[in-house]
Amino acid sequence: MPSPAEPKYLSPWWRQPGVVYFVAAGSPAQAIKIGVTQQTSLFRRLRAIHCTNHLDPRLLGIMLFDTGEMPMLAAQTRESELHKRFAAAQLRKAGTVGAEWFRPTRELLDYIQAETIRPDVIEEFPHLEDIRQAHYLQVAEGVTAPVIPAAPTASRN
Numbered sequence: 001m002p003s004p005a006e007p008k009y010l011s012p013w014w015r016q017p018g019v020v021y022f023v024a025a026g027s028p029a030q031a032i033k034i035g036v037t038q039q040t041s042l043f044r045r046l047r048a049i050h051c052t053n054h055l056d057p058r059l060l061g062i063m064l065f066d067t068g069e070m071p072m073l074a075a076q077t078r079e080s081e082l083h084k085r086f087a088a089a090q091l092r093k094a095g096t097v098g099a100e101w102f103r104p105t106r107e108l109l110d111y112i113q114a115e116t117i118r119p120d121v122i123e124e125f126p127h128l129e130d131i132r133q134a135h136y137l138q139v140a141e142g143v144t145a146p147v148i149p150a151a152p153t154a155s156r157n
Contacts, residue, residue, distance in 0.1 A: 061116025
């Protein structure tokens with residue numbers, strides 16, 4: 001993680017609680033966005049994605065960063081690590097517009113399933129009003145809850 005002593009990290013923005021989010025476009029997912037924002041901005045961020053995407057976006061999961069001296073810095077660092085980890089599935093070249101969108105590979109879907117807080121359990125986090133609001137927005141607008149297909153199981157024959 002970059003040093004918090006660097007001048008660009010002195011802004012109060014970096015001290016805010018952050019979230020890495022995973023949003024699918026389409027059902028079934030045609031692409032998955034791995035993004036980062038402040039926890040209090042997630043609702044607005046998902047609205048913006050919804051307004052600029054011709055496919056219905058669905059929140060698949062979130063990773064919370066609300067501890068430590070600079071939670072947003074930790075969240076941004078994790079997002080960058082995830083972009084590198086799943087670079088083979090990236091739809092656009094790193095550093096270009098749209099580079100946060102990835103093909104919905106089994107590896108990425110499994111990661112989301114195992115490592116994130118899913119929208120169906122957001123109720124267990126009463127302090128996350130903005131995130132619950134974003135989830136309810138999807139339900140109210142007819143965007144179904146995310147469905148991540150289970151990994152194929154071997155037959156028992």
